[in-house]
Amino acid sequence: MIFYIGPLILGFLLGFILGTRIKPSPESKLKFDKEVYAIVLIAAILIAYYIGPFPYYKDFAIASGFVAAIIGLIIGKLIFGREKSNKAQIS
Amino acid sequence: MSTILKLFVFPISLIIICVGINTILGGHITPGGGFQGGAMIAGGLIFCIVVYGLKESPFKLSHSFLAGMESAGALGYVLLGIAGLFFSGFYLYNLGVDIYNIVPSAVQTLFNYPDPTNTGIIPYLNYVVGIKVLVGLSAVVIAFLESDRILGENEQ
Numbered sequence: 001m002i003f004y005i006g007p008l009i010l011g012f013l014l015g016f017i018l019g020t021r022i023k024p025s026p027e028s029k030l031k032f033d034k035e036v037y038a039i040v041l042i043a044a045i046l047i048a049y050y051i052g053p054f055p056y057y058k059d060f061a062i063a064s065g066f067v068a069a070i071i072g073l074i075i076g077k078l079i080f081g082r083e084k085s086n087k088a089q090i091s
Numbered sequence: 092m093s094t095i096l097k098l099f100v101f102p103i104s105l106i107i108i109c110v111g112i113n114t115i116l117g118g119h120i121t122p123g124g125g126f127q128g129g130a131m132i133a134g135g136l137i138f139c140i141v142v143y144g145l146k147e148s149p150f151k152l153s154h155s156f157l158a159g160m161e162s163a164g165a166l167g168y169v170l171l172g173i174a175g176l177f178f179s180g181f182y183l184y185n186l187g188v189d190i191y192n193i194v195p196s197a198v199q200t201l202f203n204y205p206d207p208t209n210t211g212i213i214p215y216l217n218y219v220v221g222i223k224v225l226v227g228l229s230a231v232v233i234a235f236l237e238s239d240r241i242l243g244e245n246e247q
Binding site: 004005006007010011014015017018021022023024025027028030032036039040043044047051054055056057058063065066069070073 | 097098101102105106108109110112113115116117119120121132136143146147148149150151152156160204205206207208214218221222
């Protein structure tokens, strides 16, 4: 299977950069746990499937840049967007 | 804002951001591109900022982050132009396509966007323009939301 690395890398990179900015708010009562991200990922894969290979590619049946972006967002959030522990804050 | 709105806006904004990124990535052969995709990403960020407020927004867009992103976008555009000037003698020459056959094949391969459309540096230009636009539009809204606090501090 041929797959094009350009949209995968660039989509992941921009998603990752924006994902690092997702951080929990101590002031907010709302918390978005991992279930929210799992549902968003499933919804994004469905949307990518209905978009189809974009733009006019014939590699995957889904929009690869779209999926790379949501994966980048989630991985960026997981790596850099976690809540700091109390120990880290004290030290 | 209502609780229902607060529950739904963040997941929807993630999807809007992905649509924006997808628009940037297809900008070289479909309607859309750097400005449109960047505006869509900024729309997702602004959606969150307006509904949750600056303090409670899940997206923490600091001044240094926005300045860094905007600088990276501008610098990327200029560097792509200067690369064209350096290798071919023309500013913003499309090194990946090389229609005049004046660039070594290694440079052409380096600057060609890896997809079957053979568009050279156009997707990269879309990308850096998208970064600049998303930062610019987000910064305008953040500045408006911060203006009350800043004006209040100045009056005191």
